[in-house]
Amino acid sequence: MIVGRSIMSIRSITRRLPHYLKELGSQGIVPFLIGLGLFLPGCGLVFDAVELVQPLARDEMSAICSRGQLRVGISVEPFRPFVFPAVFTDEGVRVTGLDVELIREVADALTTHCGGQKPIVPTLHLTRFRDLFIEMNEGHLDLFVSSIGGNVPGARPAGLWYSIPYFHNGGIGAMIQKPEVAERVRAQFQHQAGNSDTLAAIQAGLSGLTVAAQRGRTSHLYAEANLKNIRLLICDSLPAAVETKDPRIDVILSKHSILDYVTKHVWPDWRLLTRNDGTPLILTQESFSIVTVEEHRRLQWFLNNLLYRLEESGRLEHMRRRWLEEDYAPTRRATAEGLPFEVSKVPAHYEQGQCRFATER
Amino acid sequence: MPFRNRKVSKKDILMKSRVFSVISLSLVFNLAWSSIGWAQAPREETEKTAQHLALLLNVGRLIVERNQTLINDPRKGDKGFTPEVFEHEVVDEFIRQTHIDLKDLPTHLPSLAKELLPLLLESSKEVVADAQLVINQRGIGYKNFIPATFGSQAARKFSNRSHVKIKQTTLNPRNLKNTPDAYEENGLRRLATQPASDTSITEWIDNDTILRALTPIYYSKDCLACHGNPKGILDISGYPREGAQEGDLAGAISIQIPMKSR
Numbered sequence: 096m097i098v099g100r101s102i103m104s105i106r107s108i109t110r111r112l113p114h115y116l117k118e119l120g121s122q123g124i125v126p127f128l129i130g131l132g133l134f135l136p137g138c139g140l141v142f143d144a145v146e147l148v149q150p151l152a153r154d155e156m157s158a159i160c161s162r163g164q165l166r167v168g169i170s171v172e173p174f175r176p177f178v179f180p181a182v183f184t185d186e187g188v189r190v191t192g193l194d195v196e197l198i199r200e201v202a203d204a205l206t207t208h209c210g211g212q213k214p215i216v217p218t219l220h221l222t223r224f225r226d227l228f229i230e231m232n233e234g235h236l237d238l239f240v241s242s243i244g245g246n247v248p249g250a251r252p253a254g255l256w257y258s259i260p261y262f263h264n265g266g267i268g269a270m271i272q273k274p275e276v277a278e279r280v281r282a283q284f285q286h287q288a289g290n291s292d293t294l295a296a297i298q299a300g301l302s303g304l305t306v307a308a309q310r311g312r313t314s315h316l317y318a319e320a321n322l323k324n325i326r327l328l329i330c331d332s333l334p335a336a337v338e339t340k341d342p343r344i345d346v347i348l349s350k351h352s353i354l355d356y357v358t359k360h361v362w363p364d365w366r367l368l369t370r371n372d373g374t375p376l377i378l379t380q381e382s383f384s385i386v387t388v389e390e391h392r393r394l395q396w397f398l399n400n401l402l403y404r405l406e407e408s409g410r411l412e413h414m415r416r417r418w419l420e421e422d423y424a425p426t427r428r429a430t431a432e433g434l435p436f437e438v439s440k441v442p443a444h445y446e447q448g449q450c451r452f453a454t455e456r
Numbered sequence: 457m458p459f460r461n462r463k464v465s466k467k468d469i470l471m472k473s474r475v476f477s478v479i480s481l482s483l484v485f486n487l488a489w490s491s492i493g494w495a496q497a498p499r500e501e502t503e504k505t506a507q508h509l510a511l512l513l514n515v516g517r518l519i520v521e522r523n524q525t526l527i528n529d530p531r532k533g534d535k536g537f538t539p540e541v542f543e544h545e546v547v548d549e550f551i552r553q554t555h556i557d558l559k560d561l562p563t564h565l566p567s568l569a570k571e572l573l574p575l576l577l578e579s580s581k582e583v584v585a586d587a588q589l590v591i592n593q594r595g596i597g598y599k600n601f602i603p604a605t606f607g608s609q610a611a612r613k614f615s616n617r618s619h620v621k622i623k624q625t626t627l628n629p630r631n632l633k634n635t636p637d638a639y640e641e642n643g644l645r646r647l648a649t650q651p652a653s654d655t656s657i658t659e660w661i662d663n664d665t666i667l668r669a670l671t672p673i674y675y676s677k678d679c680l681a682c683h684g685n686p687k688g689i690l691d692i693s694g695y696p697r698e699g700a701q702e703g704d705l706a707g708a709i710s711i712q713i714p715m716k717s718r
Contacts, residue, residue, distance in 0.1 A: 173596070180590075180593055180596045180599075181589060181590050181593070182590060182599055182600040183587050183590045183599055183600045183601040183602075183605050183606075184600060184605055185604070185605050185608040185609070185631045185633065185634075186609075187586060187609060188586060188587060188589065188590055221589075332595075334594075334595035334596075335595075337595075338595060423694060424690060424692070424693055424694020424695075425694075426598070426600045426692070426693040426694055427693055427694030427695060428694070429600075430600075430631065430693075438589055446533040446594045446595075447594055447595045
């Protein structure tokens with residue numbers, strides 16, 4: 096019945112259509128609509144041409160330029176020497192580290208890009224590591240830098256884009272306290288008699304041990320994917336893993352360069368897990384990238400071109416050596432070159448959190 | 457009668473002129489004396505205010521120093537060293553040292569001091585508030601929230617809000633922003649040759665329009681962990697130790713109060 100009525104009404108409209116058109120034509124509306132229809136297909140081209148000369152819609156680069164600020168997310172959990180814990184200085188509260196120096200480089204390059212009339216000020220948003228991704232997706236940040244590994248499976252959430260690496264010689268490493276753990280792993284390498292297979296040696300060597308990794312970091316993803324026979328403890332931060340006494344942790348997995356720094360300068364009771372010849376044991380290679388959102392094409396090209404130029408000029412290598420190899424006091428560097436920050440989504444009394452066993456394995 | 461009168465009037469005139477001279481002189485003297493007294497009072501008040509300000513900043517530094525073990529305790533998250541706790545300790549210590557209650561300023565205090573002491577206390581509290589994230593980090597030991605960094609920030613915040621400038625300075629500053637100007641350098645050299653004392657150097661410069669005061673700070677035992685021996689070896693914050701001894705001159709709190717802007 097409803098279908099029948101619809102057909103009737105369509106028939107009646109079709110019958111009356113010439114009459115309506117005649118009426119509108121006498122008012123000059125039809126010629127206008129026809130003209131508009133003919134013009135519309137070329138409208139996009141005209142729009143593009145105009146935008147080339149004078150950008151109509153503000154893209155992310157012009158937004159940064161007009162704002163005069165680069166909103167950068169940085170992790171509150173310290174990833175020394177990439178991000179040191181915030182300290183108090185004569186200038187106020189400051190953070191420093193390789194990642195912070197890189198942010199300065201990006202801001203300086205943006206100042207030049209924006210015409211150099213006013214400096215682009217990097218505004219650091221200190222937030223929990225896990226919240227960086229949320230803050231980015233919610234549009235509160237232009238980019239974030241926190242020794243983020245971009246080439247480990249599962250590390251790239253949808254909608255985010257990772258730059259070319261600014262740090263290549265990374266990788267996942269391990270630190271231990273008990274020498275017998277190192278002996279177990281080395282024994283596995285000896286069994287391999289020259290046919291080195293790190294993954295197999297690690298899987299057998301760490302079997303049955305309690306291994307800690309920081310939630311959401313690449314070491315966590317590595318352990319979840321590759322180390323089935325361990326008791327995996329997921330910690331909110333690296334200091335939380337170090338502080339945990341019950342259960343007793345045998346191995347802590349994290350980025351090798353971070354572990355190298357903290358075993359030398361922060362937690363001397365811990366040592367790097369090494370191969371039989373004393374060289375550091377890298378479980379898998381990893382490179383660090385700057386992260387922004389998928390849609391920011393102009394910013395992405397800007398970042399990649401900048402990182403390539405910094406690599407070409409040797410500036411990145413100098414920065415890496417400066418933070419990873421030189422002997423220095425981070426507090427002094429924070430005073431001289433650290434950046435102030437805004438705190439978002441961090442409780443007033445920040446604690447490094449806790450550890451708990453992974454449930455679904 | 458008029459003739460007699462005229463004779464008398466000559467004498468009178470002489471007498472009157474003498475009396476007039478004496479009265480005029482005494483008037484001029486009185487006026488001069490009262491203007492000296494009028495100028496003297498604000499000068500004394502300004503000098504007193506400078507002393508109180510230096511003392512209050514020093515008390516703030518002392519409270520930060522006393523709480524170093526708590527602030528740098530890596531096992532604790534919330535240290536409880538809030539701006540209110542800091543204020544309470546500062547008020548108590550200030551009463552102990554001066555018998556002046558910062559929460560109920562006495563009427564005899566110079567009006568300038570009544571205006572500026574609460575402002576410095578508020579600025580100091582704000583510095584402690586700004587540092588809460590750093591202070592309450594668990595798992596982190598040394599945080600560089602020390603008397604020197606606290607003092608620099610409190611002095612800067614206060615100076616930005618008033619016509620009075622406060623600065624910590626020393627002959628060999630770790631932070632170049634604390635480099636002494638010519639006046640301060642001269643004063644620090646004088647203080648360095650004198651035996652340790654709480655007495656400030658106070659002087660009026662630029663035709664008595666600006667008060668400059670330098671209150672010495674001496675190294676205490678706690679300071680020597682970073683500023684003592686072995687000289688040249690880096691301390692925890694990465695600066696070379698100065699090789700200082702307990703009681704040596706560490707620097708001074710420099711205060712400038714312009715008279716005109718009152």
